[in-house]
Amino acid sequence: xxxxxxxxxxxxxxxxxxxxxxxxxxxxxxxxxxxxxxxxxxxxxxxxxxxxxxxxxxxxxxxxxxxxxxxxxxxxxxxxxxxxxxxxxxxxxxxxxxxxxxxxxxxxxxxxxxxxxxxxxxxxxxxxxxxxxxxxxxxxxxxxxxxxxxxxxxxxxxxxxxxxxxxxxxxxxxxxxxxxxxxxxxxxxxxxxxxxxxxxxxxxxxxxxxxxxxxxxxxxxxxxxxxxxxxxxxxxxxxxxxxxxxxxxxxxxxxxxxxxxxxxxxxxxxxxxxxxxxxxxxxxxxxxxxxxxxxxxxxxxxxxxxxxxxxxxxxxxxxxxxxxxxxxxxxxxxxxxxxxxxxxxxxxxxxxxxxxxxxxxxxxxxxxxxxxxxxxxxxxxxx
Amino acid sequence: xxxxxxxxxxxxxxxxxxxxxxxxxxxxxxxxxxxxxxxxxxxxxxxxxxxxxxxxxxxxxxxxxxxxxxxxxxxxxxxxxxxxxxxxxxxxxxxxxxxxxxxxxxxxxxxxxxxxxxxxxxxxxxxxxxxxxxxxxxxxxxxxxxxxxxx
Numbered sequence: 285x286x287x288x289x290x291x292x293x294x295x296x297x298x299x300x301x302x303x304x305x306x307x308x309x310x311x312x313x314x315x316x317x318x319x320x321x322x323x324x325x326x327x328x329x330x331x332x333x334x335x336x337x338x339x340x341x342x343x344x345x346x347x348x349x350x351x352x353x354x355x356x357x358x359x360x361x362x363x364x365x366x367x368x369x370x371x372x373x374x375x376x377x378x379x380x381x382x383x384x385x386x387x388x389x390x391x392x393x394x395x396x397x398x399x400x401x402x403x404x405x406x407x408x409x410x411x412x413x414x415x416x417x418x419x420x421x422x423x424x425x426x427x428x429x430x431x432x433x434x435x436x437x438x439x440x441x442x443x444x445x446x447x448x449x450x451x452x453x454x455x456x457x458x459x460x461x462x463x464x465x466x467x468x469x470x471x472x473x474x475x476x477x478x479x480x481x482x483x484x485x486x487x488x489x490x491x492x493x494x495x496x497x498x499x500x501x502x503x504x505x506x507x508x509x510x511x512x513x514x515x516x517x518x519x520x521x522x523x524x525x526x527x528x529x530x531x532x533x534x535x536x537x538x539x540x541x542x543x544x545x546x547x548x549x550x551x552x553x554x555x556x557x558x559x560x561x562x563x564x565x566x567x568x569x570x571x572x573x574x575x576x577x578x579x580x581x582x583x584x585x586x587x588x589x590x591x592x593x594x595x596x597x598x599x600x601x602x603x604x605x606x607x608x609x610x611x612x613x614x615x616x617x618x619x620x621x622x623x624x625x626x627x628x629x630x631x632x633x634x635x636x637x638x639x640x641x642x643x644x645x646x647x648x649x650x651x652x653x654x655x656x657x658x659x660x661x662x663x664x665x666x667x
Numbered sequence: 668x669x670x671x672x673x674x675x676x677x678x679x680x681x682x683x684x685x686x687x688x689x690x691x692x693x694x695x696x697x698x699x700x701x702x703x704x705x706x707x708x709x710x711x712x713x714x715x716x717x718x719x720x721x722x723x724x725x726x727x728x729x730x731x732x733x734x735x736x737x738x739x740x741x742x743x744x745x746x747x748x749x750x751x752x753x754x755x756x757x758x759x760x761x762x763x764x765x766x767x768x769x770x771x772x773x774x775x776x777x778x779x780x781x782x783x784x785x786x787x788x789x790x791x792x793x794x795x796x797x798x799x800x801x802x803x804x805x806x807x808x809x810x811x812x813x814x815x816x817x818x
Contacts, residue, residue: 295759
């Protein structure tokens, strides 16, 4: 694969001073075979969010636009599906490209947008979100795009445009909310549909405490045209050299203000174990809180970290929730979880789950930790 | 893992360790402390490394923890403009300025991928993040770095 790099990041660092190197190597050489482990705890905070570049599973009519409902490999809640599919598709111009925003929604915790880019006048062109990434970099969807284009999967997008003699446009298309509404990570992904149109997915993380019943947001589109005609041919040295020779020809930026209705949460429940449950990873479960929205349930466990426990040993795994049948509940559309250890020994650890109703009982477990296979059942208050 | 292997591997990844530490601490003195402490701690925890082929993400994970320890102990959350100037400037000061303007959680995976050539899985191991989170953060980091370099 071509290892084109947009930046040589090693050049952003000063050379390692001799003192650092000596300290490191001195420490490494000083170790003795019989030394034993010491343990200590470490405090940090992390909000983890993720987005999965899925392969398309839903069959689409030729030419139909891809949206979030095709993005997920699992059935999303009907309420979310209805909102996404009832989005009135709107087109936005940015330079020579048209962006069709066909699916847009928020549940008050996340905001989603999918936008398909194509040339406004139908002229053939290569439109991608990266210049130097391989066409197949996003997996199966990219490999299919490479096949449709007739280029090798490891061809970079700019090389593909060069080989095919087509203009090349790099696009950024995303939904942005004001800082006061924002929480967690904004995420994005790109796919290509059966006509090789570039579909940009973006998800903004929201602060549910500040979002009201209307969410002001901005759709942002940036189109950059590069000179795909005059690029240096690949050489064996490209694996180690920085590639900066592609010339930018034009750039267009457009922003459009929109407002999204925010559906109220559908249900909330607090769960408690019969007695606080002590997992052997050092976390004691005190309670579970769940809020159901149109997109799924945001479920958090409230824990206390045992004194002297190493939080990083617990963090090596992931929290999981099981339903009343003991089956794992899949993570939801946000594909994200939250860990708050700003208030140690109190730890809040949860995830967005793919649920349409909140059950009366839930089971908390961990995957990949000392507490593997340990399960704590909790029951909704009043049940 | 024997000592000879350990010293050889530490030597091999020393540059990577420095850049990762610098990404978090932005101070060469602190980097030296973090690297030294990480080297000692990693040896203590050597039994935890089951696959010696994963030495780099494993030691980087320990180093990152040490960097956060130092940051916390010294209560240093330095704004960029307060970071002490390095003894030797970086070869590309503009890129350095833009890179260090990114939030750390974006900067770190980007450095691991672009400067150190680690793949998503290795970065995930080092930062204890799912691969898909790493992918998302790198995506966002690239976008923000481009924006920084435009200014």
